[in-house]
Amino acid sequence: MSPRVSVVMPVLNEERHLADSVRMVLGQDWPGELEIVLALGPSHDRTDAVAADLAAADPRVRTVPNPSGRTPDALNAAIGASTGDIVARVDAHAEIPVDYLSRAVAALEETGADNVGGIMDAVGVSPLERAIACAMKSPLGVGGARFHTGGGAGEADTVYLGVFRRSALERVGGYDPHFERAQDWEMNHRIRESGGRVWFTPDLVVTYRPRSTLGRLADQYFNYGRWRRVVARRHPGTANARYLAPPTMVVGTLAATALGLAWRPALLVPAGYAAAVTAGGWLISKGEDPAVRVRVPAAIATMHWSWGVGFLTSPSHLSQGLPDGA
Numbered sequence: 001m002s003p004r005v006s007v008v009m010p011v012l013n014e015e016r017h018l019a020d021s022v023r024m025v026l027g028q029d030w031p032g033e034l035e036i037v038l039a040l041g042p043s044h045d046r047t048d049a050v051a052a053d054l055a056a057a058d059p060r061v062r063t064v065p066n067p068s069g070r071t072p073d074a075l076n077a078a079i080g081a082s083t084g085d086i087v088a089r090v091d092a093h094a095e096i097p098v099d100y101l102s103r104a105v106a107a108l109e110e111t112g113a114d115n116v117g118g119i120m121d122a123v124g125v126s127p128l129e130r131a132i133a134c135a136m137k138s139p140l141g142v143g144g145a146r147f148h149t150g151g152g153a154g155e156a157d158t159v160y161l162g163v164f165r166r167s168a169l170e171r172v173g174g175y176d177p178h179f180e181r182a183q184d185w186e187m188n189h190r191i192r193e194s195g196g197r198v199w200f201t202p203d204l205v206v207t208y209r210p211r212s213t214l215g216r217l218a219d220q221y222f223n224y225g226r227w228r229r230v231v232a233r234r235h236p237g238t239a240n241a242r243y244l245a246p247p248t249m250v251v252g253t254l255a256a257t258a259l260g261l262a263w264r265p266a267l268l269v270p271a272g273y274a275a276a277v278t279a280g281g282w283l284i285s286k287g288e289d290p291a292v293r294v295r296v297p298a299a300i301a302t303m304h305w306s307w308g309v310g311f312l313t314s315p316s317h318l319s320q321g322l323p324d325g326a
Contacts (some may be wrong), residue, residue: 118204
């Protein structure tokens with residue numbers, strides 16, 4: 001018999017996308033029992049009304065409150081209210097293919113993993129969104145994470161969203177509510193530390209809509225960087241070269257620029273970075289319209305600098321409440 005699958009969604013200000021996302025889940029080809037638990041934060045639009053209509057129209061859809069509006073609290077509340085042996089996280093603006101759940105459960109069974117996930121397929125509409133999508137799919141923009149850039153199936157540090165065995169979530173205590181961001185990476189680390197396996201498969205492709213402005217992109221990556229620093233404090237030794245590259249670039253480029261005021265050859269460092277980003281951005285956007293290609297270097301630089309500055313300036317108070325020795 002097919003196991004019961006619970007889909008959990010953190011929901012906040014998703015009036016535009018929630019109904020479509022829920023319909024995609026309800027339209028899955030999964031042959032077994034299925035439920036959706038929507039954890040509703042304090043939205044400022046008609047999200048709650050949309051969720052109420054969805055729940056009234058289909059008994060497989062239920063809602064639970066998430067007063068804090070924080071993502072880890074939403075996920076834990078939805079997981080706590082769910083009943084399936086398999087728990088799948090799906091964001092309220094994600095677009096999943098019709099066979100997403102069946103493929104994910106098959107991968108769990110075939111690999112013995114505790115969590116499986118696939119590719120975060122960034123797809124933009126405007127020229128800037130398409131430029132950001134190019135940057136998010138390239139190692140030049142985000143490093144070598146397979147859920148961004150693709151690659152062969154295998155064990156991974158983390159995956160996008162995730163389809164979990166409930167037993168694994170219970171074993172590690174779910175998402176750590178301390179982590180406002182980076183909660184996926186942090187929990188997957190604990191799953192692996194407990195002897196479990198996190199598995200990436202390129203068969204799972206989820207459409208992701210990138211930010212629409214450079215300002216919003218900068219805010220996104222700034223917070224990624226500052227919370228990844230908190231993860232590094234909580235789990236010493238997990239900040240590898242890929243995570244340290246942006247802050248190292250920021251320090252090196254700023255130091256060389258300052259030195260260049262007195263010793264002009266040092267200005268070759270920031271000039272070299274600018275040239276590399278410009279040339280690299282042009283290369284990775286091959287096949288896109290010129291209006292997209294000219295924006296890719298700005299998207300890459302925004303991601304690099306925002307992540308690096310966020311990591312370097314991550315305040316110590318974000319780590320308050322972590323276990324001793326973090």
